[in-house]
Amino acid sequence: MITIKNLTFTYDLQNKILDNLSLTIPTKEFSLLVGPSGCGKSTLLKILAALYPKYAGQLTGEVDLNGLRAAMLFQNASEQFTMSTPREEIIFALENLQVDREQYAQRLKLAVKFAQIDHLLDQKINTMSGGEQQRVALAVLVAMDVDLYLLDEPFASCDPDARRFLINKLAALKKQGKTILISDHLLSNYQNICDNIFQFQKKVITKLSAAAKDNLLQKNKDKKNYHFALPQSEQPCFTLTNTKISENRLLLNQKHLQIMAGKTTLITGANGIGKTSLFNALSKMLSYDGSLTYYDHEISQLSTRKYLRQVGQVFQKASDQFINISVADELNLSKKSPNNHFFTDPEINKALIALELDQTLDQVVYSLSGGQQKKLQILLMIIASQAVLLLDEPLSGLDNHSAKQIINLLKENQARQGQTLVIITHDLTNIAEWCDYHLVFKNQQLTYVTK
């Protein structure tokens, strides 16, 4: 048993993130930690990993891991590596643990086979996709042979196949006697694998009863069939003709494609297939070969400054979007945007309340939780009111309620301004119903599909 006794944790003395929490987590079992974004899931995991209070915050109370060696997989995959390649990272970690050379060879083999990363072993980590990086991060933990795996939303940037693959792998680890604790917003694929669910609500964590657990997992079981239309003869916003996009390797090789103006188009595809690179080409951060036009103007020939007033991108990582320091400053900047004719102060306040951000106005944007940052980021880009908005995984890290609020805002704004929305997502649950078209990215091609 992992025991937590009377644990209180604060970052700034005023707001207690955890308040007098007592909890036992069974070892050698697979446990899920669920709760709305910003409730303190990451904080608890970092306390268990002994990173807090060393790196942030103040703590009173006791945490007893029962002698288990713990290691943690971070929310942001790219932030957990010291070395440049997976092989070197594994060597670094094992040298730290004072593992000798013979054992290293065995453990490397095991970890590589486990996470199936043989093809990635000597590739530079910063050229990998988010999903590939999470796979590598898991391999490092397997090589380290820790007892307690703490995973903080590890599948946020994974496609469904990679997600299923990794969850099954973690289930296999549990069978080997490891303890798994995952925080996640999505509950699909956990049925028959997860032993306990701990629900985080208003600074209290409760363990769900077996019936409540099964009920929750059943509710989230895969999944509805969706239906999409195929585009007819509408006005295209983007037109691709013999377009090639490469980043380390050729990602897109498209003969012809039109993305329609004023519509919502969904893009899905496996990890690392090139979805984000496509967005980066559309927002002039990545060069392309062939032709890529925006309302019949070649994008590479347009002035970047003018073009980006028309086309906005919501980045995968929320903090990349911020320019100012406080939440209020960020909102002011967006409000002043020349395109914004709709968002007045009362409108913005309404949105802030809906997103539960109204109490955060004086906070530094970087001190918000992952979910709060995401909500603020999307709100800022909605207020900026570009004609086209490219959204890269807009709902990752958001709980169900927040996701619905975000979608409502996007919908309302599109109805008013006729925005063109292009959305990359792995999670169709909340989003699919209101999208007009669905593009599947596969074999270096984008194709419209009806389901």
Added chain:
Amino acid sequence: MNPGFKFFLAVIVSLEISLTTSLPTNLIIIGIAVVYLLFNHVKIKNLLLTLLLPLVAATTIFATLYWFTPEPNLQNALCLASRIYVYTLTIYCVFIGTTTTEFARCFEQNFHLPSKFAYGILAALNLVPQMKQAIKKVQTAAMMRGVYLSFWSPTLYFKAILIALNSAENLAQAMESHGYVEDALRTTIVAIPIKISDWIYSGIILLFVNLALLTLN
């Protein structure tokens, strides 16, 4: 050759030629360095850059000592100007064919550099491409909100520093979560040995440099 030996050899040679004036020795070292670089498949573009960029410094020194001196001495001016090339080319020789990881490991294992420095610097170097990307992203993000951040804009640097600070803290946590403990014992999985040949080659090279310095004036 052991990366650390290469480094110290370059430092010693540079020091020695700084304290003596022997144009032929400088030219011989430059010649050998270029041959060594070519032998190690240096990219021609990089080689040309390494030869062209120091030209500014070398020309300045030459001009000062030859054209703008009451008693010009061609030999002396050329000698001092060529030193610039000895420095840049020998340092290039040190770094060609050796990765930063090998350097970090070598200094940690062979020269007792604290592992905190070795891996801290290494991790920071690995962050460079990420930082470049991040800056570009900041500029794009700003333009999408109607703000243009020029290369000298304080906001851009503020963001860059924030990103760097944030990365530094994340990095410390990342290292710790992968088992790193400051000052703790670590094993060596990839060893960077000091071979007898390293001592012999270094000895021979130093001997020849000194002989050249003594005889060729």
